Amino acid sequence: MIQNKVKIIGLTGGIGTGKSTVSKIIRDRGFPIIDADVIAREVVEIGEVAYLKIIETFGEQILNNDKSIDRKKLGNIVFCNPDSRLALNRIVHPQINKKIKDEILNYSKNNDIIFLDIPLLIEELENFNEAGIQFDEIWLVYSDIETQLKRIIERDNTDYESAIRRVEAQLPIDEKLRYANVIINNTGSIEELINNVVRELNMF
Ligand code: ADP
8 A cells, every 4th residue: 555644535526617717726725736737648658658658559650750649549449439449548647647746756755645636537436546545535526517517618619419418428527526535616706716625625
């Protein structure tokens, strides 16, 4: 076990509920926070183990001119094909888990609390547990679905149809509620959100 003394808090939400905004508030207040999206990009950088395996599996057609992986192209392939998605996950997940564990170890030298910002934490909870990454608490950033859709449409300059497709690709936010130890309500203003986050941080 790598997580004896430190408290590991998983931060998640649904697309557009405000997880990235909360992540920034937490980081700005000096807490260490590991960003799974950043790690997911790092493990497929040119020359990394996952990079080489992805080319072996999907061919050079998924490369950009500069030989980096065209994540959009790869995303489109796996979005429509569950077998490809499984194959990609089998390549990428072990590398992501390894890097997360390394970062936990590193941060745990100087911190009692470490946040892990993971968009699909609840969907992938079993995989993380099997990989030896256990969460002492799960914090869920919550907003109702209409607010969620409105924020996605504004942030990504997209339309209602595409926003709803992306929301429906995830476990519904209302189903995620029962996994949460702490619910960060983000149905109001940014100021209210900051207050809600700071109130929880002050509990430590
Ligand atoms: P997520 O990371 O969960 O997908 P974001 O943190 O990117 O969501 O938030 C989605 C969008 O909504 C962003 O443009 C963000 O600035 C905006 N946003 C988040 N919370 C609020 C809020 N309370 N009031 C207004 N806009 C918000």
